[in-house]
Amino acid sequence: CKRCQDPTELGTHVSSLRCECGSGHLVPTEPLSLDSTWRCDNDQCHASLAAAEVDTVVTRIDKEIKSLDHNNVEELEISIRHYSGILHRNHYLILGLKYTLSQLYGKSAGYLIHQMTEAMLERKKQVCE
Helix, strand or coil: CHHHHCCCCCCCCCCCEECCCCCCEEEECCCCCCCCCEEECCCCCCCEECHHHHHHHHHHHHHHHHCCCCCCHHHHHHHHHHHCCCECCCCHHHHHHHHHHHHHCECCCCCEHHHCCHHHHHHHHHHHC
């Protein structure tokens, strides 16, 4: 399909990693190949990673996320901030964390809808956008 053929997955970056250059993202050079080298999409940067290295990073983060307390708002917020430095903000692992967090705001102890400040409500909105 068109999304699978596009290195950015039609601009969604659902699988992209952030590049160390700070202004680009690592995307596969050959999206349909599991062994594709991943290169920075910033033309000024020449960073690259082997597919195996990308897989190692994503697998490690996935395991770390699975070990989190998914009922702890603070832990999820910290994890989103941390992993957003490694993964694109739309990466499927970040989106999963945001979805879980969105379900806690307004429904968990200390974050019930009537207990939430304007800042908390705004954060819930941001997480959902």
